[in-house]
Amino acid sequence: xxxxxxxxxxxxxxxxxxxxxxxxxxxxxxxxxxxxxxxxxxxxxxxxxxxxxxxxxxxxxxxxxxxxxxxxxxxxxxxxxxxxxxxxxxxxxxxxxxxxxxxxxxxxxxxxxxxxxxxxxxxxxxxxxxxxxxxxxxxxxxxxxxxxxxxxxxxxxxxxxxxxxxx
Numbered sequence: 001x002x003x004x005x006x007x008x009x010x011x012x013x014x015x016x017x018x019x020x021x022x023x024x025x026x027x028x029x030x031x032x033x034x035x036x037x038x039x040x041x042x043x044x045x046x047x048x049x050x051x052x053x054x055x056x057x058x059x060x061x062x063x064x065x066x067x068x069x070x071x072x073x074x075x076x077x078x079x080x081x082x083x084x085x086x087x088x089x090x091x092x093x094x095x096x097x098x099x100x101x102x103x104x105x106x107x108x109x110x111x112x113x114x115x116x117x118x119x120x121x122x123x124x125x126x127x128x129x130x131x132x133x134x135x136x137x138x139x140x141x142x143x144x145x146x147x148x149x150x151x152x153x154x155x156x157x158x159x160x161x162x163x164x165x166x167x
């Protein structure tokens with residue numbers, strides 16, 4: 001028992017924390033005729049097990065909460081699947097959650113602003129984010145496997161259905 005606890009402690013001690021980044025997206029991807037205001041969404045990257053030659057992008061489509069809370073509870077993806085596939089882990093934060101607000105949080109959910117809190121807008125944020133990641137990490141020809149839980153799982157399914165060229 002003491003040996004097993006020591007191994008668990010050692011495994012946790014070597015787990016790499018993700019790097020945090022921000023990516024600029026349109027507030028309105030569809031109705032602004034190319035003249036939308038912009039804001040930043042947060043995303044996390046963990047390259048601990050990534051093999052640039054063969055590894056896919058393992059993308060978690062964030063949902064209604066701070067992206068760190070999902071990252072911290074996704075060990076199967078960030079450890080097991082990442083290690084087995086040699087994948088690059090990317091977690092995208094959903095607009096209007098965590099720190100990814102297109103407007104000040106105290107006014108973001110007013111009727112004139114919450115019209116941009118739509119599935120279609122969030123999906124385009126993630127499509128553009130993955131395009132950015134592909135370029136930044138030279139992964140234009142690598143698969144992107146999308147994951148999620150609850151609403152984020154529904155987003156993952158919709159992203160795969162609507163954007164099969166990306167996910």
